[in-house]
Structures are given as C-alpha cells and as structure tokens.
Amino acid sequence: MPYVNIKITDEGVTKEQKAALIKGATELLQKVLNKNPATTVVVIDEVNTDNWGIQGEQVTELRKK
Template sequence: MPYVNIKITDQATAEKKAELIAGVTNLLRDVLGKNPATTVVVIEELSTDNWGIGGESTTARRKREAKS
C-alpha cells in the first residue's frame, strides 16, 4: 500500500487538491503498477512560518522578495 505525503505552503483549492491526489495515484499506477484502490495520498498545508529555505522562513523570504 503506497503512502504519499505532500506538503505545501500555499493554500490550495479543493479542486487542486483533488487533482494532486488523482495525479499521484495515477502516476504510481502507471510507473510502479500500484493498485489505486490501496494508494493513500495525504496533503498537509503548512504555514509559511513553519517552512524554511536557505536559513530563513518562507514568510520572511517572500516578504524580502516582494520588496525587490
């Protein structure tokens, strides 16, 4: 039973989440021959304060980039 955990910082619509779930499920079926009925996909939405890149939070990084 494949288990896929997708972590994103931006709010995604229900439609976009459904597209991600279907796409990942289909990819595992097509590439690895996994059964879609037993494939689990979890989407976690994280605050940009809880995600860091290059030593700074994504919130700070986006604020800095918006000023540029």
C-alpha cells in the same frame, strides 16, 4: 498500497487543486509501478509559511523579498 505525503505551504490551495494532486499521485504510482489505486493513500499537509524554512529563512520573509 503506496503511501504518498505531499507537504506544501498553506497559501490558498483550493479543494480542486488538492483533488488534482491526489488523482495525479495515484495515477503516477499506477503508471510507473502498477500499484493498485484502491489502496493508494495520499495525504496533503499544508504548512504555515512561518513554519517552513529554506535558505535558513522563513518562507513568510522570503515572500517579501
């Protein structure tokens, strides 16, 4: 029944990589807490680098440095 939300920057993540994140997060919850994969939900949000900030700056700008 767990719900996992993964937010990452939108920088060319492939369908296969997303599948690996979903599989890995579901297995992690099963291994650590014995949660049932049948009702484990994983949602991946891809965020534009203009919309993600760290250190007070947009990732778009940090990538240029």
